[in-house]
Amino acid sequence: MMKAATYSPAPATDESTQFVSAASLRLRSDWFIKMRWGAAAGVAALTLLAGEVAHIPLPREPILATAAVLILLNVVYAVRNRRVAPAVIAHELRVVKVQMLIDLLLLTVLINLSGGLENPFSFIYVVHVLIASLLFKGRDVYQVALFSAVLFSFDILGEHFGLLPHNHLQGGGVLTHAPLYMAVSLASFWLVLFGCAYVGASIMRHNRTIKNELVARQRQLVAADKAKLDFFRFVSHEVKTPVVTAQSAVEAVLGVAGGEMSAKAAETLRRAVRRLNQALEIVKDLSDLTRTRMSADRDVAEVNLSRLVGKLLAEQGELIAEKGLVQTTALPPEDLVMQANETMIEKIFDNLISNAVRYDIPGGALRVSLLDLGDSVRLSVADEGIGVAPEDRDRIFDEFYRTPAAKEMSALGTGLGLSIVKRFTEQLGGSLQLDSTPGTGSTFTVTLPKS
Amino acid sequence: MKRTILVIDDDIDLVEVIRLTLENAGFDVIDAQSGARGLELAREQGPDLIILDVMMGVIDEGFQVAYELRGNDLTADIPILMMTAVSDQTGFGFDPERDAEFLPVDEFLEKPLSPQRLVDLVRKHLPATA
Numbered sequence: 076m077m078k079a080a081t082y083s084p085a086p087a088t089d090e091s092t093q094f095v096s097a098a099s100l101r102l103r104s105d106w107f108i109k110m111r112w113g114a115a116a117g118v119a120a121l122t123l124l125a126g127e128v129a130h131i132p133l134p135r136e137p138i139l140a141t142a143a144v145l146i147l148l149n150v151v152y153a154v155r156n157r158r159v160a161p162a163v164i165a166h167e168l169r170v171v172k173v174q175m176l177i178d179l180l181l182l183t184v185l186i187n188l189s190g191g192l193e194n195p196f197s198f199i200y201v202v203h204v205l206i207a208s209l210l211f212k213g214r215d216v217y218q219v220a221l222f223s224a225v226l227f228s229f230d231i232l233g234e235h236f237g238l239l240p241h242n243h244l245q246g247g248g249v250l251t252h253a254p255l256y257m258a259v260s261l262a263s264f265w266l267v268l269f270g271c272a273y274v275g276a277s278i279m280r281h282n283r284t285i286k287n288e289l290v291a292r293q294r295q296l297v298a299a300d301k302a303k304l305d306f307f308r309f310v311s312h313e314v315k316t317p318v319v320t321a322q323s324a325v326e327a328v329l330g331v332a333g334g335e336m337s338a339k340a341a342e343t344l345r346r347a348v349r350r351l352n353q354a355l356e357i358v359k360d361l362s363d364l365t366r367t368r369m370s371a372d373r374d375v376a377e378v379n380l381s382r383l384v385g386k387l388l389a390e391q392g393e394l395i396a397e398k399g400l401v402q403t404t405a406l407p408p409e410d411l412v413m414q415a416n417e418t419m420i421e422k423i424f425d426n427l428i429s430n431a432v433r434y435d436i437p438g439g440a441l442r443v444s445l446l447d448l449g450d451s452v453r454l455s456v457a458d459e460g461i462g463v464a465p466e467d468r469d470r471i472f473d474e475f476y477r478t479p480a481a482k483e484m485s486a487l488g489t490g491l492g493l494s495i496v497k498r499f500t501e502q503l504g505g506s507l508q509l510d511s512t513p514g515t516g517s518t519f520t521v522t523l524p525k526s
Numbered sequence: 527m528k529r530t531i532l533v534i535d536d537d538i539d540l541v542e543v544i545r546l547t548l549e550n551a552g553f554d555v556i557d558a559q560s561g562a563r564g565l566e567l568a569r570e571q572g573p574d575l576i577i578l579d580v581m582m583g584v585i586d587e588g589f590q591v592a593y594e595l596r597g598n599d600l601t602a603d604i605p606i607l608m609m610t611a612v613s614d615q616t617g618f619g620f621d622p623e624r625d626a627e628f629l630p631v632d633e634f635l636e637k638p639l640s641p642q643r644l645v646d647l648v649r650k651h652l653p654a655t656a
Contacts (some may be wrong), residue, residue: 316611319637320540327543330641331550355638 097161099285103210103278104171105156111149111178117140125189129255136243136400138188145181148174172207172215176222179203183226190244191234195260198267200227205271209278304365307474311361318358322351349457353487356397361490363422364474364498378417380424380452384445387425391432398437413452413525419499420523426492427456427519433485434460439516450525451505457518460484463511470499471509480513496521529652530554532573534564534591535609540637544577544595547641548648561591568601578631580610596630605651606631609639 122138125131152174161167179200186194200223207219233239244256282310325347333341384406388395395402428443435441439459461480463471470476475490482488496519501508505523531548535541536559545555556571558564568576576595580588588608595601608631632651638648 316537319611320537320543322545322638323540323641326638327641331546430630 097164097167099281100164100167100171101156101161103281104152104174106277107174108149108153108156109173111145111152113218115142115145115149118145121270122189125274129195131244131283133244134188138185141184141188141192148177164345165360168211168215171210172219175203175207179219179223179226181410186227187230187234187239188242191241192231193244193256195256198263199270200224201267202270202274202512203488206274206278226316231255248510287449290454303474307361311358311365315358315362318351318354322348322355325351356487357489357491360489360495364491364495374416374418375414376417377412379410379412379421380420380445380454381412383421383424384428384443384454387421387428388443390425391429394432395441398432398435398439400432400435400437400439402442403440405442407445407447411445411447411452413523415503415523419503423496423499423503423521424454426496427454427521431456431458431460431517431519433488434458434481436460436516436517442518451522451523452525453520455518455520457516459516462513462515462517463509464513468509468511472507527554528554529574530556530571531575531648532564532567532571533557533577533578534559534561534588535577535579536560537579540579544644547644551645551648553648561587564591565594565598565601568595568604569598572600573604575648576604576606577648578606578608580608592630603653605653607633607635607647607651609635609637611637 119139119142122133122135122142125133126135139308143160151212182199182203186197189196203342204220204223208216211219230239234241325344328343329341329348333344336344384404388402388404429442431441435458440457442455442457444453446455460479461484463478464480467476467478471478472493475496477488477490497507500521503523505521508520508522509517510520511517531553533541533544533555534557535544538559541557543560545557548555556567556573558567564576564578567573577587578591580586588610592606592608595604595606633647635647
């Protein structure tokens with residue numbers, strides 16, 4: 076099956092979550108465990124206080140038993156967090172969600188035992204939904220909200236229809252006139268408001284820290300990339316001069332005395348020329364890579380893409396014929412023309428086409444198509460060659476990287492062609508896509524905006 | 527009479543390589559390793575053609591030399607082949623075809639050049655013998 080891999084400059088991340096890693100989510104989970112200890116202690120304290128001080132007849136034993144269940148479960152959660160290393164974000168999120176649903180269930184039991192609708196602590200559901208909205212996304216958030224709503228409604232309606240027991244908070248009288256009830260209501264309201272504020276602020280603070288870290292890393296990467304290119308430029312310039320001189324020297328000797336020396340000696344010198352030419356190819360690619368860098372907007376001229384494709388295919392004609400490739404070319408009916416930096420476009424097209432020719436199997440198909448997409452243009456080059464293994468998909472765009480299969484197939488190649496393609500495509504605001512199956516072929520597709 | 531080629535390049539090894547090729551092809555070769563010395567030799571000896579390197583010590587020394595050669599009546603008509611190892615290192619990013627008007631040379635070439643091509647180009651630009 077063909078798989079598509081679109082090149083993206085950002086590191087691969089799980090976009091379904093705000094968490095950068097399972098470990099950062101685990102920090103959250105540890106924090107919930109702390110909150111749960113607080114909740115259990117609060118329930119126990121309030122129950123004792125209600126009985127001893129306020130003389131509210133609450134079913135003390137069942138409430139304390141529920142708190143005990145919460146503590147027990149929390150012990151299990153804490154042990155798990157210690158023992159099991161965080162690995163997959165999605166899995167960690169599921170665990171946190173299940174824990175939250177159990178919390179909501181226990182909350183409902185507690186609410187039922189302590190007055191149902193009369194208990195102002197029913198606001199605590201809201202805090203859970205808020206936490207869920209910050210942690211999860213989409214459907215999971217609504218599941219938590221629905222679960223909360225259903226549980227609370229079940230209790231209220233159950234009590235109303237006599238299916239569940241109702242435990243009065245206070246015997247008789249109008250609740251709102253009771254000073255204690257007013258005080259507890261207001262207290263729980265304040266608690267929920269500031270609880271929400273705390274939860275939101277703390278999670279967002281965590282996110283900002285991550286974001287700042289990412290921005291800082293991004294800056295470092297840009298700086299490192301520039302340093303690398305400066306180094307490449309330096310190397311290519313410093314290496315080229317001596318290699319040119321050496322290459323010229325050997326060629327001059329061959330030209331002057333090639334006829335007089337033995338065939339073996341002459342062949343040895345020709346080998347030297349070939350290797351020096353290979354070094355010059357690398358230097359040339361390196362300087363291409365660094366040259367047009369800042370100048371995507373410079374030297375903009377009208378580029379006839381149709382003619383360019385024709386020219387590049389003609390340049391490869393000899394090799395295409397030699398390998399017996401079956402060439403199919405699909406060009407727009409009229410010449411496709413755009414305003415752009417011609418050098419960059421030519422390097423992109425040239426590298427893609429010559430790669431396809433180089434790595435295609437003898438007698439394989441070579442399909443080149445150029446499309447006018449209105450605002451953009453698209454060049455697609457398909458071969459039936461060695462293909463790209465999934466694990467090499469991102470690396471083939473790295474400087475100097477050549478896949479083992481590519482090295483086996485062709486000793487030539489600098490490992491710079493695709494990184495030139497990638498860089499120039501990015502600088503022109505375009506995108507690059509690779510469809511490939513190892514052993515079956517590759518299709519490289521580059522899409523470039525017209526302006 | 528043998529025609530004389532002046533090679534102005536600070537890379538002595540490359541000068542010797544060019545000398546080998548051109549002398550083998552029947553030319554006399556004189557050389558200078560600096561722009562100043564090159565101008566001097568050009569005026570004194572009136573070579574038939576000049577091969578000039580862009581770079582040398584100063585970034586645009588080759589261009590300065592070319593302009594001075596063109597500006598002097600003694601040397602204004604001598605054909606100049608300008609060579610560069612790294613076409614973008616100058617920062618001008620010029621194109622010999624496009625920028626020929628302000629480039630006061632007859633040919634602008636990127637090294638390396640095969641010996642045959644060098645000899646062909648020299649022959650092409652040499653003025654017909656009087």
